[in-house]
Amino acid sequence: MSPVSAGIRAAVTGPTPNRLVSVVPVAATRSLIWAAAAFTELVGTAIANVEAQAALVASRVRIVAAADQARQRIERDLHDGVQQRLVTLALRLRELQATAPPGAGDLVKDLDGVAAGLAAALEELRVIARGIHPTVLAEAGFPGLWRSWPAAAPSRLSCRCTG
Numbered sequence: 737m738s739p740v741s742a743g744i745r746a747a748v749t750g751p752t753p754n755r756l757v758s759v760v761p762v763a764a765t766r767s768l769i770w771a772a773a774a775f776t777e778l779v780g781t782a783i784a785n786v787e788a789q790a791a792l793v794a795s796r797v798r799i800v801a802a803a804d805q806a807r808q809r810i811e812r813d814l815h816d817g818v819q820q821r822l823v824t825l826a827l828r829l830r831e832l833q834a835t836a837p838p839g840a841g842d843l844v845k846d847l848d849g850v851a852a853g854l855a856a857a858l859e860e861l862r863v864i865a866r867g868i869h870p871t872v873l874a875e876a877g878f879p880g881l882w883r884s885w886p887a888a889a890p891s892r893l894s895c896r897c898t899g
Contacts, residue, residue: 814865
């Protein structure tokens with residue numbers, strides 16, 4: 737029996753990129769054929785939307801991973817570079833203070849002031865490095881991070897974490 741003698745007058749397909757979704761032999765009126773064509777086109781669109789959503793999620797994962805790698809690189813550069821140089825300078829300054837002649841009171845006071853400024857700069861750098869990726873975030877997640885902020889805030893702050 738041929739398709740025509742069986743009453744099959746059309747075949748409706750629903751394509752998506754790189755594959756065929758369906759082939760539906762239709763033995764019906766013209767309006768039913770158009771409805772079947774519209775349905776298979778709808779199925780193709782739904783599949784394309786799911787694929788686009790999956791690609792979007794994968795793209796977001798790549799963006800987050802790249803941002804995390806950049807954050808880790810900045811944190812490492814601060815710790816291994818600038819912070820180590822400041823520590824070395826502070827130690828060298830303390831050596832110079834210890835070897836200052838007894839009659840150099842003004843020089844010792846100036847060196848104390850520079851040492852205090854260097855210690856403050858080093859502490860600020862440590863705060864910045866911790867702020868890039870706080871330890872509490874890795875250990876306790878966002879609820880722990882939110883709970884820790886009021887203690888460090890210069891003004892009163894209240895928060896409530898659930899979940």
